[in-house]
Every structure is written in structure tokens, then in C-alpha cells.
Amino acid sequence: MFNITPQDVEDLAIGAAILGTGGGGDPYMGKLMVLQALERGRTVTLVDPRDVDEDSFVVSSAFMGTPITMIEKLPSGLEGVKALESLEGYFGRRADYLTPAESGGLNSTIPLYVAGIAGRPVIDGDGMGRAFPELQMVTFHLYGVKATPMSLADEKGNGVILDTIDNFWAEKIARSVTIRMGGWASIALYPMSGSQLKRSIVGNTITKAMGIGRSIREAKAVGKNPIDAVLDFTGGFELFEGKITDVSRWIVSGFAKGEVTIDGLNDYRGRKLNIQFQNENLVAMIDGSPAASVPDLITVLDMETAEPITTERLKYGFRVVVIGIPCDVKWRNEEALRLVGPRYFGYDIDYSPIETLMEGRG
Amino acid sequence: MFNITPQDVEDLAIGAAILGTGGGGDPYMGKLMVLQALERGRTVTLVDPRDVDEDSFVVSSAFMGTPITMIEKLPSGLEGVKALESLEGYFGRRADYLTPAESGGLNSTIPLYVAGIAGRPVIDGDGMGRAFPELQMVTFHLYGVKATPMSLADEKGNGVILDTIDNFWAEKIARSVTIRMGGWASIALYPMSGSQLKRSIVGNTITKAMGIGRSIREAKAVGKNPIDAVLDFTGGFELFEGKITDVSRWIVSGFAKGEVTIDGLNDYRGRKLNIQFQNENLVAMIDGSPAASVPDLITVLDMETAEPITTERLKYGFRVVVIGIPCDVKWRNEEALRLVGPRYFGYDIDYSPIETLMEGRG
Numbered sequence: 001m002f003n004i005t006p007q008d009v010e011d012l013a014i015g016a017a018i019l020g021t022g023g024g025g026d027p028y029m030g031k032l033m034v035l036q037a038l039e040r041g042r043t044v045t046l047v048d049p050r051d052v053d054e055d056s057f058v059v060s061s062a063f064m065g066t067p068i069t070m071i072e073k074l075p076s077g078l079e080g081v082k083a084l085e086s087l088e089g090y091f092g093r094r095a096d097y098l099t100p101a102e103s104g105g106l107n108s109t110i111p112l113y114v115a116g117i118a119g120r121p122v123i124d125g126d127g128m129g130r131a132f133p134e135l136q137m138v139t140f141h142l143y144g145v146k147a148t149p150m151s152l153a154d155e156k157g158n159g160v161i162l163d164t165i166d167n168f169w170a171e172k173i174a175r176s177v178t179i180r181m182g183g184w185a186s187i188a189l190y191p192m193s194g195s196q197l198k199r200s201i202v203g204n205t206i207t208k209a210m211g212i213g214r215s216i217r218e219a220k221a222v223g224k225n226p227i228d229a230v231l232d233f234t235g236g237f238e239l240f241e242g243k244i245t246d247v248s249r250w251i252v253s254g255f256a257k258g259e260v261t262i263d264g265l266n267d268y269r270g271r272k273l274n275i276q277f278q279n280e281n282l283v284a285m286i287d288g289s290p291a292a293s294v295p296d297l298i299t300v301l302d303m304e305t306a307e308p309i310t311t312e313r314l315k316y317g318f319r320v321v322v323i324g325i326p327c328d329v330k331w332r333n334e335e336a337l338r339l340v341g342p343r344y345f346g347y348d349i350d351y352s353p354i355e356t357l358m359e360g361r362g
Numbered sequence: 363m364f365n366i367t368p369q370d371v372e373d374l375a376i377g378a379a380i381l382g383t384g385g386g387g388d389p390y391m392g393k394l395m396v397l398q399a400l401e402r403g404r405t406v407t408l409v410d411p412r413d414v415d416e417d418s419f420v421v422s423s424a425f426m427g428t429p430i431t432m433i434e435k436l437p438s439g440l441e442g443v444k445a446l447e448s449l450e451g452y453f454g455r456r457a458d459y460l461t462p463a464e465s466g467g468l469n470s471t472i473p474l475y476v477a478g479i480a481g482r483p484v485i486d487g488d489g490m491g492r493a494f495p496e497l498q499m500v501t502f503h504l505y506g507v508k509a510t511p512m513s514l515a516d517e518k519g520n521g522v523i524l525d526t527i528d529n530f531w532a533e534k535i536a537r538s539v540t541i542r543m544g545g546w547a548s549i550a551l552y553p554m555s556g557s558q559l560k561r562s563i564v565g566n567t568i569t570k571a572m573g574i575g576r577s578i579r580e581a582k583a584v585g586k587n588p589i590d591a592v593l594d595f596t597g598g599f600e601l602f603e604g605k606i607t608d609v610s611r612w613i614v615s616g617f618a619k620g621e622v623t624i625d626g627l628n629d630y631r632g633r634k635l636n637i638q639f640q641n642e643n644l645v646a647m648i649d650g651s652p653a654a655s656v657p658d659l660i661t662v663l664d665m666e667t668a669e670p671i672t673t674e675r676l677k678y679g680f681r682v683v684v685i686g687i688p689c690d691v692k693w694r695n696e697e698a699l700r701l702v703g704p705r706y707f708g709y710d711i712d713y714s715p716i717e718t719l720m721e722g723r724g
Contacts (some may be wrong), residue, residue, distance in 0.1 A: 162523075
């Protein structure tokens with residue numbers, strides 16, 4: 001258990017955006033909110049999931065929707081507190097801990113802000129160890145935890161509570177509510193016991209994200225390559241290096257979908273990498289062959305600074321390095337792959353672990 | 363206070379569909395549900411709103427959505443009970459009375475079914491004295507009652523509770539939830555005190571609907587014209603008589619919109635009547651001049667049987683009489699007309715009371 005510092009927040013924002021695989025929102029806004037809370041004397045305490053009481057009450061705190069709509073409709077940060085308090089009111093029980101639902105620029109930082117304002121400790125972990133576009137795509141779901149009762153709150157003061165027959169219906173109804181609310185909402189969901197949490201969480205992802213951010217910062221300080229530092233820290237692989245030559249985007253049913261084409265540079269000259277995304281990067285193909293796919297992580301980094309580029313910021317002309325990071329082992333069984341593998345998203349390929357695909361490239 | 367009989371239910375279904383002005387759903391399904399409840403020994407007690415305790419707790423029970431979707435997705439009837447109980451759970455208080463929200467084939471009968479199953483008395487009245495397409499279009503709203511907290515329940519077992527900043531947001535969010543639920547949902551809303559109810563309700567509309575149905579039945583029994591009986595009972599007017607020559611329909615954002623053209627017969631030969639509808643009949647024009655408009659009631663009846671024809675059943679070739687009935691006086695002030703007058707629905711005409719328009723026709 002430890003209290004986070006402003007430097008931790010800076011490191012976390014960068015590292016979480018790398019784990020966010022292009023989604024999970026821009027790191028900047030969430031970071032500012034947490035820094036502001038710390039400046040105002042709030043404390044944010046991080047707790048290892050192994051130290052949580054079995055019969056404590058844990059609630060997941062997150063942002064749901066298309067992050068791009070946040071630019072037009074700024075959050076006050078208090079929606080997240082309202083969502084938490086509505087759910088607590090519904091249960092008639094105070095949450096002992098908050099847990100992030102996913103790793104990502106916003107969804108790793110906003111729960112820290114909510115926790116700081118509401119005065120609750122935050123679990124060091126989340127339900128994905130990466131970002132995914134739909135709310136049933138969490139390890140909590142794999143271990144039988146129900147997403148509902150869940151609450152949604154917007155910046156205007158509207159609140160909604162859902163109690164659905166399964167987590168797919170929670171996703172469908174919550175998605176239509178977020179669209180109607182203007183594109184995004186703060187949510188509190190996956191109410192569970194400490195013992196459920198311990199079984200189902202991807203642990204220590206907040207400290208992992210902080211470690212990634214720190215390794216980039218320290219590499220830069222001594223003139224080393226920050227991308228190598230990320231790969232060392234995460235056990236990841238360099239998939240490609242090149243220049244973005246095409247980006248297409250469309251918003252469908254509240255999701256930011258699209259694809260990006262990257263023309264190879266240096267060792268990759270003459271080859272093309274294509275990434276399909278739906279909020280997050282889902283599948284990367286080099287000249288038509290899979291280089292990596294969900295649930296493994298695919299992240300686009302700025303070639304010079306190693307800054308992660310979210311899918312909504314991908315732009316023609318950017319020089320980038322694309323990296324892949326193995327997902328948590330909880331995602332590598334058949335049931336998990338039915339939930340988050342490439343076929344769920346409509347791609348006609350089977351999942352192969354990124355390590356296997358890299359070996360195949362020789 | 364009295365307990366309704368199967369004959370009352372038969373009369374109510376027909377009369378309420380006439381007050382439903384083309385919307386409010388088909389009378390058949392709601393009627394069967396109530397008859398079934400009575401057959402199984404349930405009691406449905408109707409209470410005059412004047413007899414309600416000032417500090418009692420009243421909840422409105424209704425069906426929301428496009429009735430046509432009920433044909434594909436049949437209700438069990440228990441969704442309404444679930445919606446009621448969810449809202450009661452949210453308040454931690456049992457409703458002393460249920461009140462219908464609108465008059466219409468379904469929305470006058472379903473609350474009786476819910477009341478019979480849940481064992482609550484039903485108020486003889488509703489929030490419209492007719493049917494309207496949006497949930498803020500009730501006299502409750504005009505008297506400052508909030509639609510939320512409200513609950514929605516579908517036939518699968520999904521439940522939603524809304525708490526919005528105003529009744530327009532309740533309409534918007536609830537509408538998107540009903541669409542996602544498959545086109546309709548059972549709802550419980552406008553939680554209020556007995557004193558709020560007494561101020562804001564359009565009273566005695568259930569017994570009025572029963573009276574309309576009875577007058578048709580009795581006229582037929584003695585070989586009199588049943589449409590004349592309806593006009594006598596309601597103080598309504600015959601607007602037109604003719605044959606349907608065109609019907610167009612489209613579903614937009616969860617509403618069944620459309621228009622119908624009727625070519626005149628008998629005294630109306632050579633003239634055309636056009637009705638614009640959005641779930642309900644909104645505006646009737648004869649050869650381009652207003653004959654009646656919201657909030658006054660416009661209802662299409664079968665020429666022979668006087669059976670009301672809902673907007674989703676209008677069909678080429680039907681021979682019909684179109685009648686108009688003055689709305690409740692609560693709808694005839696400026697604020698009410700801003701809420702439900704023809705301009706709200708996008709028609710470029712001012713409201714004139716149907717009595718005035720009929721005088722103008724000489």
C-alpha cells in the first residue's frame with residue numbers, strides 16, 4: 001500500500017496509454033485531473049489486490065464511450081463520483097475499494113481521481129491489463145462477476161442504473177445510453193466481493209504502467225532508446241517501423257472504428273503494415289499476414305519520443321514504431337478467446353500468441 | 363371505489379382506444395391480459411382521484427415504445443409488475459396507488475393488469491385524457507411533477523432506473539433504452555404524492571372510456587348509429603367520412619410516423635382529408651385547411667362498427683368516419699400548447715379549439 005506522487009501520475013499516464021493499445025482515451029486529461037486532486041491535498045492510495053479483505057465490497061470505476069467526444073463535452077470529473085455514489089446508494093453499502101476496469105490513458109487515471117475525491121483506496125490492477133472496447137471484455141466477466149447493477153452519470157447531472165440479465169445486455173443498453181448522453185458517460189460497475197476480485201483481476205497493472213513510464217523517462221535521461229526500454233520492461237516486440245500513409249475512421253454505434261496503413265522504413269522498407277481498430281488496435285497485418293492480434297497488445301509509438309499515439313490521434317505522415325506486448329495469461333484460453341479474440345471482432349483469423357508469430361518471422 | 367367487471371374491461375378497451383386517437387396501442391392485447399387476471403380471481407379496484415389521501419404514494423404505470431413491435435416481441439405482462447417493484451425498491455416505499463399515464467388501448471388496460479397482479483388500487487384518471495407520443499406530454503409535467511426516478515423493464519428481465527435533470531432528458535434516455543430493448547418496455551414513472559396527483563390528473567378518464575364503450579354497445583343493441591352515440595357521449599364532432607386512399611409510414615427514432623389520405627364519401631364527396639401521425643393522430647387537414655389538431659383528439663372509426671382504428675392498422679380501402687373530441691381544459695393554456703400543440707410537432711399552424719374550427723365550417 002502506498003500513496004502516489006505527481007511523478008507516479010506522469011509515468012502512469014504514459015505507461016497506461018501504451019497498455020491502452022490505442023484506446024482507453026488520451027492520457028492528458030486524466031493526468032491533469034489526478035494532479036489537480038493531489039495539489040489540492042487529496043491522497044490517492046494504491047493497494048495490492050493480494051492485501052484486500054475477502055468480504056470487502058469493491059466497485060469498478062471507468063469512463064465509457066468514444067474519448068473523442070470528450071473534447072466537445074468536457075467532463076468535470078465529478079460524474080465519476082456521482083456514478084460511484086449512485087451505485088452505493090442502490091446497494092445501501094459503501095465501496096471499500098475502487099478498481100480500474102481497464103488500462104488506458106483515461107481509464108487508468110480517472111479512477112484515481114474519483115478515489116482521491118471520494119476518499120477510497122484504489123486496487124493496483126484492472127479487469128483487462130490492456131484496453132478493450134466493450135464492457136463484458138474483462139477478466140471479471142470470465143470469472144462470473146456480473147457487470148450490473150451498474151450506474152452511468154453524465155456531466156449534466158443525469159443518472160442511470162442498469163440491472164441486466166447478462167453482461168452482453170449491460171453492454172448494449174449502456175452503450176445506447178452513453179450515445180444519448182452525448183458520446184460518453186462515467187460508470188461504476190462490476191460490484192463484487194474482495195474474494196471475487198482476487199480471483200479475477202489482472203493484478204499490479206497500475207504499478208506496471210508506472211514502471212513503463214519510468215523506464216521511458218529514465219532511458220531518455222541517459223540518452224538511451226526509450227522504445228528499447230519499453231520492450232525490455234514489458235517483454236514486448238518491435239513489429240514494424242514506418243510512416244503513416246493512410247488513416248480512415250468512422251463512428252458506428254458509439255464506437256470509433258477505422259484502419260491505418262503504415263509504409264515501412266529502415267529494415268521494413270518495401271513492406272506495409274495495416275492496423276484495424278475499434279477504439280483499440282485489434283489486428284496488425286504485414287503484407288497480408290497477421291503480425292499480432294487481440295488479445296495481445298498492439299501499440300503505435302512516436303519514433304522519436306516513444307509517446308503512445310491513440311487511435312483518434314493517428315495522422316498521415318507520423319513516423320512511428322509499432323510494438324506488440326503479450327497479453328495476460330488469463331486471456332489465453334478458449335473461453336477468453338471467444339470473448340476477445342479476432343473472430344469476435346469479425347476478422348477471419350485465428351489467434352496466435354505474439355511470441356509464436358514473431359518466431360515465424362525469424 | 364368499485365371493482366371492475368369483465369364487461370367493464372370490454373367497454374374500456376374500445377372507449378380507451380377512441381381516446382387514444384390512433385395511438386396508445388391496440389386494445390386487444392391489453393384487454394385479454396386484464397380479463398385473464400379477473401378470471402384467475404384477481405380484483406381490480408378503481409378509485410376516484412378525489413378520494414386519494416394527500417400523503418399517499420402514487421406511481422404511474424405504462425407501456426413505452428412502438429406498439430407494432432409488440433407483435434414480434436410479446437409481453438408477458440409481468441414486465442409492468444417488475445418495473446413497478448424496481449421503482450418501489452429504489453424508493454424503499456410501496457406505492458399506495460397506480461395511475462395510468464395516458465388513455466389508449468394498451469395504456470388504459472395494462473395498468474389495470476399490473477394493479478391486479480400487484481394488488482394495488484388504480485386511480486380513475488390519467489396524465490393526458492388522450493394519448494401522446496412523448497413522456498413529458500402529461501399534465502403531471504405541467505404541474506411540476508418529475509418523471510424520474512423512473513424504471514424500465516423488458517420481457518427478458520433487463521431493468522433500468524433513470525434519474526434525470528428534467529423530463530425531456532427522461533424522454534430522450536428512456537426512448538433510446540426502449541429501442542435497444544427491442545422497441546418497447548414497461549415503465550413505472552412520475553412517482554408523486556396524493557396531493558400532487560389531485561392537482562395534476564385528468565380525472566375520471568377510465569370511467570369515461572368505459573362509458574364510451576358502453577354507449578357503442580348499447581346503441582348497436584337497439585339498432586342505433588354507434589358513431590352518433592360516441593359523439594353524444596363525448597361532446598365530439600364528425601370531421602369527415604370517406605375511404606382511405608393512401609397510407610405512408612416510417613419508423614424514426616423509435617416513433618411510428620406517417621400520414622393517411624382519405625377521399626370523401628356522401629356529404630364529403632370531392633374533398634380530401636389528410637391526417638399526420640406520430641404514434642397518435644396529430645393534425646387533420648381538409649383540402650389544406652386545419653380541421654382539428656393536437657391537443658384535441660382526432661380518431662378514425664370504422665364506418666360500420668364504430669371500432670377505432672389505430673395508426674398501425676390504417677389500410678387502403680377502409681371506409682371510415684373521422685371524429686374530433688375536445689381535449690381536457692388543462693391542455694388549453696399557452697404553456698400546455700408549447701408542450702403539445704401542433705408547432706411542437708413541427709406543423710406550421712396555430713392551435714384552434716375544435717369547437718371554433720367546426721363553427722368556421724358552418
